[in-house]
Amino acid sequence: MLYSKTTPEQKRIRFRELLSSGTIQQFPGAFNPLSARLIEEKGFAGVYISGAVLANDLGLPDIGLTTLTEVATRAGQIARMTDLPSIVDADTGFGEPMNVARTVQELENAGLAGCHIEDQFNPKRCGHLDGKNVVDLDTATKRIRAAADARRDPNFLIMARTDIRATDGLEAAQQRAQALVEAGADAIFPEAMKDLSEFQAIRDAVDVPILANMTEFGKSDLFTVDQLAGVGVNMIIYPVTLLRSAMGAAERTLESIKSDGTQEAQVPSMLTRARLYDLVDYEAYNHFDTGVFNFRIPGN
Numbered sequence: 621m622l623y624s625k626t627t628p629e630q631k632r633i634r635f636r637e638l639l640s641s642g643t644i645q646q647f648p649g650a651f652n653p654l655s656a657r658l659i660e661e662k663g664f665a666g667v668y669i670s671g672a673v674l675a676n677d678l679g680l681p682d683i684g685l686t687t688l689t690e691v692a693t694r695a696g697q698i699a700r701m702t703d704l705p706s707i708v709d710a711d712t713g714f715g716e717p718m719n720v721a722r723t724v725q726e727l728e729n730a731g732l733a734g735c736h737i738e739d740q741f742n743p744k745r746c747g748h749l750d751g752k753n754v755v756d757l758d759t760a761t762k763r764i765r766a767a768a769d770a771r772r773d774p775n776f777l778i779m780a781r782t783d784i785r786a787t788d789g790l791e792a793a794q795q796r797a798q799a800l801v802e803a804g805a806d807a808i809f810p811e812a813m814k815d816l817s818e819f820q821a822i823r824d825a826v827d828v829p830i831l832a833n834m835t836e837f838g839k840s841d842l843f844t845v846d847q848l849a850g851v852g853v854n855m856i857i858y859p860v861t862l863l864r865s866a867m868g869a870a871e872r873t874l875e876s877i878k879s880d881g882t883q884e885a886q887v888p889s890m891l892t893r894a895r896l897y898d899l900v901d902y903e904a905y906n907h908f909d910t911g912v913f914n915f916r917i918p919g920n
């Protein structure tokens with residue numbers, strides 16, 4: 621009932637355990653708090669909260685328009701709904717190193733287990749598009765150092781994302797990853813790797829956990845969990861997958877209503893009323909106050 625009973629501190633410890641377990645972990649992207657519940661119910665290890673999804677959900681493109689307040693608020697709403705650790709995409713950290721420090725403290729306050737901060741220029745772009753730019757090494761490392769120094773819970777995970785592969789090549793990505801780890805990054809997110817051997821190259825360059833971004837319609841093929849485990853990846857995110865699926869289903873339903881004059885054809889693929897109530901834990905509220913559940917679900 622209500623929110624997660626697992627505290628943010630416990631979730632952060634759990635996240636650290638998962639990353640050092642030697643088993644690859646899959647973090648699907650929640651597009652709202654309820655989908656985080658679904659991710660937990662299906663047995664995943666954790667929840668990813670995508671900057672692209674947060675922006676797109678507001679009807680905006682993912683070009684650095686969302687603010688720290690918007691991201692921390694929404695990420696907090698998602699994180700509190702699940703006992704799993706949630707990590708959030710903090711884009712470029714929302715400004716200069718001092719802003720990055722504040723970002724980390726706000727995300728700690730919001731109950732996140734960690735965040736990633738990237739080395740793109742502001743305004744940022746989707747990492748799988750062309751024409752993005754990265755900041756110089758000094759600026760990139762200052763961001764990460766500010767983030768690492770600002771946290772009050774030492775288990776809050778600071779992941780450094782580097783987008784430098786697309787602009788300067790793989791070797792530059794290896795060097796930057798090493799420098800970011802030296803600056804205090806607990807984990808590395810190498811963006812837009814072209815193939816498995818590139819993940820392997822990053823694995824060989826650093827000793828910290830590395831993340832693979834399996835976003836659809838991007839620059840990386842959609843590798844399987846076994847393929848990525850084989851090159852030493854520690855965690856996989858599927859950032860926009862559920863939003864794309866949900867919006868795809870919504871589009872098909874709208875087309876059905878338009879063409880058939882009814883949604884009937886789409887009903888079998890919908891979440892039933894009972895399933896939906898199950899996900900929001902209706903029964904627990906009923907147990908708390910028997911006056912709450914005052915109707916019957918037909919067919920149940």
Ligand SMILES: C[C@](O)(C(=O)O)[C@H](CC(=O)O)C(=O)O
Binds near residue numbers: 669670671672673833
């Ligand atoms: C991971 C990512 O930063 C995100 O915001 O989810 C995006 C995902 C996407 O646009 O597909 C990215 O830059 O890769």
Ligand SMILES: [Mg+2]
Binds near residue numbers: 671682709711
């Ligand atoms: Mg992003």
